[in-house]
Amino acid sequence: MREHLELYVASLHDRMAAGTIRGVRDQLLQFVKSAEALGVVAWSDVDASFLQSWVAGLLKRGVTARTVECYISHLRQLFRWLVVPNHIGVIR
Secondary structure (H helix, E strand, O other): OHHHHHHHHHHOOOOOOHHHHHHHHHHHHHHHHHHHHOOOOOHHHOOHHHHHHHHHHHHHOOOOHHHHHHHHHHHHHHHHHHOOHHHHHHHO
8 A cells, every 4th residue: 555655656746846745645545555554555445434433533532623634635535546447457
């Protein structure tokens, strides 16, 4: 998952400022670390139940709703990138 995350982040360089990219990467990396800690090893293993539990954990730790919205937005964009025809093999 981390390799795909880095490929996605590299694709952002022509669309975002360096500081924004670092923030996106940091948030997505936190997600990947959480997933790996729970045995999720592929993007295709991430389902709605896992996402709901992850979001609940963030909120329980005191992460603001606005920050959670940012995490979700970044994840949504990453998943859209993963299903582009050139990346479809990435999630299998």
